[in-house]
Amino acid sequence: MLRPLYNWILRRSARPDAVWWMAGVSFAESSFFPLPPDIMLIPMCLAEPKKLWRYTNICALASLFGGILGYAIGFFLFDSVGRLLFDLYGLWDAYYGFQHSFNTVGPWLLVLKGVTPIPYKLLAITAGIAKMDIVIFLLCSVVARFSRYYIIAVLLHFYGPQVQRIIEKRLMLVTTLLVVVVVGGLLSFKLV
Numbered sequence: 001m002l003r004p005l006y007n008w009i010l011r012r013s014a015r016p017d018a019v020w021w022m023a024g025v026s027f028a029e030s031s032f033f034p035l036p037p038d039i040m041l042i043p044m045c046l047a048e049p050k051k052l053w054r055y056t057n058i059c060a061l062a063s064l065f066g067g068i069l070g071y072a073i074g075f076f077l078f079d080s081v082g083r084l085l086f087d088l089y090g091l092w093d094a095y096y097g098f099q100h101s102f103n104t105v106g107p108w109l110l111v112l113k114g115v116t117p118i119p120y121k122l123l124a125i126t127a128g129i130a131k132m133d134i135v136i137f138l139l140c141s142v143v144a145r146f147s148r149y150y151i152i153a154v155l156l157h158f159y160g161p162q163v164q165r166i167i168e169k170r171l172m173l174v175t176t177l178l179v180v181v182v183v184g185g186l187l188s189f190k191l192v
């Protein structure tokens with residue numbers, strides 16, 4: 001089941017309009033959508049290594065702008081849209097655990113958790129709810145989102161062909177590891 005999807009994404013990643021799809025997914029993931037942009041960014045960078053840094057910058061910028069929308073949802077629309085998103089994704093337990101820590105060490109938590117593949121929308125919306133200073137939010141988001149995607153870019157830059165071979169050979173293992181990392185990131189909210 002995963003092989004056809006992987007091949008489909010890899011074929012689409014070489015298309016001229018793929019960058020717009022990736023940017024849209026990255027924007028949406030930072031504010032309301034559950035699908036991370038990595039599933040497009042990595043195959044696109046592997047298919048066209050010369051565009052790795054361009055794709056990475058576009059993905060990070062789109063994520064940053066999506067985070068601003070997430071912040072606005074928390075700041076202005078939490079009672080309507082924010083609550084709906086938290087209900088839809090079952091984020092209430094994570095939110096309550098995160099809110100306490102966020103009030104104490106918000107900027108540091110935003111940077112540290114923003115680098116991980118946990119749902120960034122939770123961080124952005126919570127920053128808006130907490131009425132975090134927008135300049136501090138933007139600075140922390142720039143550090144977090146660019147760091148997150150640049151880590152991927154550096155790995156792909158130095159180990160691109162090996163990464164592609166590993167993904168193609170052990171697609172199920174790679175997918176399982178990504179799920180474990182995402183679930184681990186979500187569970188870390190309960191521990192903080």
